[in-house]
Amino acid sequence: MLNIIVCVKAVPDPKEACNIQIDPATKTLMRCDVPLVVNPLDKNAMEAALKLKEKMDAKITVLSMGPPEAGNIVKECLALGADQGILLSDPAFAGADAYATAYTLAKSVEHVGSFDLILCGMASSDGSTEWVGPEMGTFLNIPVVTMVKEIVEIGDEWWKVKAGFETGFRLVRVKLPAVFTVTRELNAPRALSFSGIIKARKKEITRWGIDELGVPEESVGIKGSPTIVSKLDSKESKRAVEVISGTREEKAEYIVRKLADEGVI
Amino acid sequence: METNGPVWVIAEQMDCRLLAVSLQLIGQARKLADRLETSVEAVLMGDNMDLQPQQLIAAGADRVYVGNAPDLADYQPELYTELVVNLAKARQPEIVLIGSTAMGRELAPLVAASLKTGLTAHCIDLVLDENNILEARIPAYGGLLSIICPEKRPQMATVAAGVFSIPEPDETRTGEVVRMEIPEHLPGRIQTLEIIQEESEGVPLESANIVVAGGAGAGDLEGWNIIAALAKTLNAALGSTRPAVDEGWTDLETMIGQSGKMVAPELYIGVGLSGELQHMVGIRNAKVMVAVNNDPKSPVFEQVDYGIVDDCREFVPVLIEKIKEYKEKQVTC
């Protein structure tokens, strides 16, 4: 049986207009109540797991580190067809950078026990470092392929995948267990089904904190993070805008003339 | 007084040619190293790397470590990581800079986690603070965030091509070229079998004189195609923001910004995008900038030279017609 672990992150809905901004006066974050959703690329990771499960005997475990509310997105993955959902939630985990996040996830993977394939998104929409997958693989001492866009061949031990590479792709042969981070090209994530939602009602989410993982407090969250934010400066240079008025035709004519005068078209 | 470790650049080659970003990073590493009163060292892996080290030296490197072997011709994750990590343990660099290329984005976290240190992603500036700690700047929360790695070493960062400029080569500079030992038993859990470059259609972003970028305001694929048609009319490269990529209207290769491409065209036209800094840093060196957005209060209008408040799906087709008229007139007289 293929044991698959999918790492999903709860992120503020990227479709919601309200962005987190800094208050220029107090220099604090002005958060707005944007609902948490599954990070877009993690849906592709989840879909990849479901596709594999359709092909072979597989078990899907979803792993997410986040606030207690992130339980909802774990539930969503259970409704999609994951067999087990684990939420890592503990005040001690808060403020983690990519390194501490990857470390905490790696420790949880060891705690889950046997695994063959770990699937992550290439990037999260809010953190967007792209580091969590590869760093996790390093902590677990297993190979990593980033930007996987096609699984070409599934062998007993060796898999062949296509990974994004500059203007083309890279063909990679890799031995499991391994970490793949996936891109949008890999698949089209399915929608939630009603029967899935019903079935997921019976599935329990496992919640782990620092005690369950048995790791020292200095190794997780903000304490376990080698990088910190030192300061925030306001926006860079601005340009003096000329807002063009008139009818649609007039605006179009005017801008074409201006750009011709500037010698750029 | 404690002496500082070197400033490192992990250089990259493709088909034996050094990537521009490697030379750009050497230029910035030189500035940092001069302030730290230390040396610049480059690490280069590939095959037939005979002339490339001198190019790195001319750009400002003092010492180049070269891994030269047929097995290193293409990026090999395990082998490259092992070589860099072992050398870093021996040389104890203070700072390690890596290009935000496909290779760099994978190799950097593999190396950082192996060295148990921090890594800042896709920086748009690198400076030293008053304590000579590296401040890696990234756009966030409508401003510029400085990230530091105060205790762990090396301090690591990735930087996209185009953030820094290529230094003027000084062919008279001299430096040391050191051959790296290549392990006889290659690590065996992962291999790059082949790297294939595909011809991309349309005008490439990096060299385009005109860039038309579309954003979430396109609304749907139909709206996106209108923006793409504008690019075609102007013989421009088509760029995008992240939501356009997420929606699947365009490929990741077209994304401009902090985690995408950095471009500096003569003309930039941003259509249906909000002027979020993570996108705008990728285009800050454009000569003339135009934005089309239906929200007069959109922050994009603070960052461009000409603003048009209108629904892009309605306005762009009219604009295309006017451009065509202009071009026809140009030909006849």
Ligand SMILES: Cc1cc2nc3c(=O)[nH]c(=O)nc-3n(C[C@H](O)[C@H](O)[C@H](O)COP(=O)(O)OP(=O)(O)OC[C@H]3O[C@@H](n4cnc5c(N)ncnc54)[C@H](O)[C@@H]3O)c2cc1C
């Ligand atoms: C760490 C990190 C890195 C990132 N890196 C990048 C990056 O490299 N590149 C990038 O682009 N993004 C990046 N992002 C995402 C970035 O923060 C923004 O979310 C994104 O740039 C916004 O894209 P947008 O302007 O298209 O969408 P929105 O912000 O949703 O703006 C859409 C705009 O369209 C306008 N509009 C709507 N309808 C119409 C219409 N009919 N006609 C005209 N205008 C209309 C609206 O008024 C609005 O201003 C990154 C984010 C993070 C956290």
Ligand SMILES: Nc1ncnc2c1ncn2[C@@H]1O[C@H](COP(=O)(O)O)[C@@H](O)[C@H]1O
């Ligand atoms: N807190 C988290 N919990 C679970 N998975 C995560 C978390 N943060 C990041 N990941 C995974 O790592 C990928 C890359 O994230 P990032 O490094 O933030 O760009 C995501 O797409 C997820 O698969």
